[in-house]
Amino acid sequence: MLKANYHTHTKLCNHAEGMPKDYVKKAIELGFVELGMSDHGPVPHEFMSEKEYINNWIQRNMTLEEYYTIYLPALDEAIAKYGDKIKIYKGLEVEYIPGHEEYYLGLKANLDYLNFGVHYFLSEGIEKNSYDDVDYKSIYDYCDIAVNGMKTGIYNCLVHPDLFYFGYKNEEGKQVFDKHCVEVTHRICQTASELGIYLEVNCNGLANSRKYGLKNEWLYPRKEFWEIAKTYPNLKIIIGCDAHLINNLYSEDTKAIEKFCQELGLNISPFMKI
Ligand SMILES: [Zn+2]
Numbered sequence: 001m002l003k004a005n006y007h008t009h010t011k012l013c014n015h016a017e018g019m020p021k022d023y024v025k026k027a028i029e030l031g032f033v034e035l036g037m038s039d040h041g042p043v044p045h046e047f048m049s050e051k052e053y054i055n056n057w058i059q060r061n062m063t064l065e066e067y068y069t070i071y072l073p074a075l076d077e078a079i080a081k082y083g084d085k086i087k088i089y090k091g092l093e094v095e096y097i098p099g100h101e102e103y104y105l106g107l108k109a110n111l112d113y114l115n116f117g118v119h120y121f122l123s124e125g126i127e128k129n130s131y132d133d134v135d136y137k138s139i140y141d142y143c144d145i146a147v148n149g150m151k152t153g154i155y156n157c158l159v160h161p162d163l164f165y166f167g168y169k170n171e172e173g174k175q176v177f178d179k180h181c182v183e184v185t186h187r188i189c190q191t192a193s194e195l196g197i198y199l200e201v202n203c204n205g206l207a208n209s210r211k212y213g214l215k216n217e218w219l220y221p222r223k224e225f226w227e228i229a230k231t232y233p234n235l236k237i238i239i240g241c242d243a244h245l246i247n248n249l250y251s252e253d254t255k256a257i258e259k260f261c262q263e264l265g266l267n268i269s270p271f272m273k274i
């Protein structure tokens, strides 16, 4: 059973519940040894077009002001109160938008680690969201952002690395894990393995797959991706709850992911070295 989780959100992102102390209390109850808080970090308006910002971002992240005046103090409060019962790490989940490395480093200056989620990228100059329909050209753009982001050295873990498959459609408009997906998987695993960056098997992919009407199929975590990942002996892999609800810290979905990893024979790191 899980003893740690490093992917935990709060109500500050506007699509999750609870504050750090609520997750910390639950984690202690569950017997966790470590808990990393990693809510969606602030995204400056000017990092993208007005349209993209308003459609996909304005309501899904904390603001910079909330980061400093609410999030960081709430983390310190949780550590002061429960730090003797559980190791609490301070983190955020952020994008990589090239040219803004200093900004991410500035956020990280107050934290222990950064989770890297690729939700936003450009493809042929067009802004894409990882939940949009993407074709074989776009997934290479997702891949470039993932690989180049990891190379900056700013991030500790690439969360849901297989998210590129979520809206993937091949030339015939079908969703199949084809040679392009295989190539993207290799590039991501190769880079993560060389740089010692963790890749995360994401538990929230199950709920997200159900949201899109799939009962028994998971869009992510994707078996084909992790079968390839398994062939990289030095690759560090962890399970992440991506908890948006307090009960997500250990749920039926978490159990299903633990079983998935066990059946695949993935070598899961119980803790993230931070
Ligand atoms: Zn979220």
Ligand SMILES: [Zn+2]
Binding pocket: 007, 009, 093, 117, 159, 242
């Ligand atoms: Zn997340």
